[in-house]
C-alpha cells in the first residue's frame with residue numbers, strides 16, 4: 001500500500017502547489033493538519049458562491065444555488081464571455097443581483113482571491129484539481145464536480161491541502177442523493193438488509209453522440225471527454241456508482257477499500273459508430289480511442305465486503321447506475337421507483353428473497369423507508385429539477401451544512417478514495433487485471449471515524465424556499 005509519506009517523497013510538484021500563493025485562512029473551529037473526520041466550520045449565514053465552468057452542466061448549478069435561501073451566486077467564471085453573460089442575464093431576469101464576471105483560462109485565480117465562501121467547480125476534469133487547490137489556498141471551500149481528481153497525485157494534493165488549510169473539499173456526487181440510493185442507505189442504517197456483503201454500481205450511459213458532438217454545436221468544450229477516452233483505459237468515471245455504495249458500507253468510517261482489480265473489454269463501439277456517422281476516412285473514424293467499451297472493477301474492503309463498478313459510455317443500452325446492495329437479510333437495486341427499482345427481503349412471506357417483491361410491496365417498502373431528506377424536500381427538489389431532483393438535494397444539503405456549521409455528507413477522503421479508482425483501474429486493466437492497493441487517504445483515521453448520519457434539512461428552509469418562489473422560477 002502507498003502511504004502518504006512514501007507518496008510525498010516522490011512528489012516535488014506538491015511544493016509548487018503549496019507555493020501557489022496567498023495565506024490560507026485558519027480553520028474556524030476544528031484543529032487542522034490532521035484527520036478531517038467530522039470536520040466542520042463556523043456557520044456561514046449567507047453562503048457566497050463562485051461558479052467556474054458554465055458549459056452544459058454549470059448553468060443548472062447557477063440556477064439551483066441561486067434559488068436556495070441564504071445563498072448568493074456572487075461570481076461567474078468561464079473561458080467564453082457569452083456564457084458568463086448568459087448566466088448573469090438569467091440572474092438579473094430572475095430577480096437576483098448581478099455576479100462578478102471572470103473570463104479566461106486563469107481567470108479562476110482572481111475569482112478565488114475575491115470575497116466569497118465557496119468555489120463550485122464545473123469545468124472539464126483536468127481543471128478540477130488546479131482550481132480547487134487554488135481556492136483552498138485562498139481560504140475558500142471547494143465543491144468539485146465528478147470525478148474531482150483523475151490521478152492519485154491529485155487525490156493526495158487535495159487531501160493534504162484541505163487538511164493544511166482547514167477548508168472543505170467536497171465532491172459533488174449527486175447520485176448519493178438519488179431517491180433509491182437514499183432509500184437504500186436508510187434501509188441499511190435501520191438494519192433491514194442485515195450486514196452488507198456486496199454492492200454494485202455503474203455508469204452505463206450511451207454518450208456516443210455527445211462525445212463526438214462539435215463543441216461549436218454545444219458539445220463538450222474542445223472535445224475534452226473524447227480526448228480523455230482516446231488516451232486512457234480502465235474506469236475514469238467511477239464515482240456515480242461507487243460513492244453511494246461507499247456511503248452505505250461506511251467506507252472511510254469503520255471500513256475502507258483495500259485493493260482492486262479491473263478488466264476492460266476492447267473498444268469497438270466508438271469506431272463502429274464513428275465510421276457510420278462520419279465516414280470511414282473521417283478523423284473520428286481514425287481516432288481509435290483506447291478506452292474499452294465495458295470496464296469492470298472489483299474492489300475488496302478491509303472488512304471483507306466486495307464492490308463491483310462498471311463503466312460503459314459506448315454501447316447502445318438503457319441508462320443504469322445499477323445501485324445494488326446485498327446483505328444477510330435482503331437485497332435492493334435500482335435508481336428510479338418507476339424505472340428499475342427492485343427489492344427482496346428474506347423475511348418476506350412466501351418465497352422470501354428468492355423472488356423480487358411485487359410492485360405493490362416494493363412501493364410500500366419504498367414509502368416506509370423513504371429517506372428523511374426525500375420526505376422533507378423531495379417534492380420541491382423534483383420541481384426544481386436536475387436529474388429528477390437529486391442535483392438540487394445535493395446543493396440544498398451542502399448549503400444547509402455550511403449555514404449550520406455541520407460536517408458535510410462527503411468529505412475529502414470520500415473524494416480521494418472514489419477518484420483513486422480512475423488511475424488504479426487503468427493500471428490494473430493495462431496489467432491483465434493485476435490487483436492494486438487503494439491508498440488509505442485517512443492515514444488510519446477510518447478506524448475511529450464515526451459513520452455519517454446523512455440527516456436532512458430543516459422544514460423551515462424548505463418552507464422559505466417554497467414561499468420565495470413562484471413555480472415558474474423554481475423550474476430551473
Ligand SMILES: NC(=O)c1ccc[n+]([C@@H]2O[C@H](COP(=O)([O-])OP(=O)(O)OC[C@H]3O[C@@H](n4cnc5c(N)ncnc54)[C@H](O)[C@@H]3O)[C@@H](O)[C@H]2O)c1
Pocket residue numbers: 052053054055056057058077078079080083104105106107108122123124125127145146147172173174219220221224387
Ligand atoms: N454529476 C453529474 O451528473 C454530471 C453531469 C454532467 C457533467 N458532469 C461534470 O461536470 C463537469 C462539466 O461537464 P460539462 O458537460 O458541463 O462540460 P462542458 O464542456 O459542456 O463545460 C465545461 C465548461 O468549463 C469551461 N472551462 C474550461 N476551462 C475553464 C477554466 N480554466 N476556467 C473556467 N471555465 C473553464 C468551458 O468553457 C465550458 O463552458 C465535468 O466534470 C463533468 O464530468 C457531472
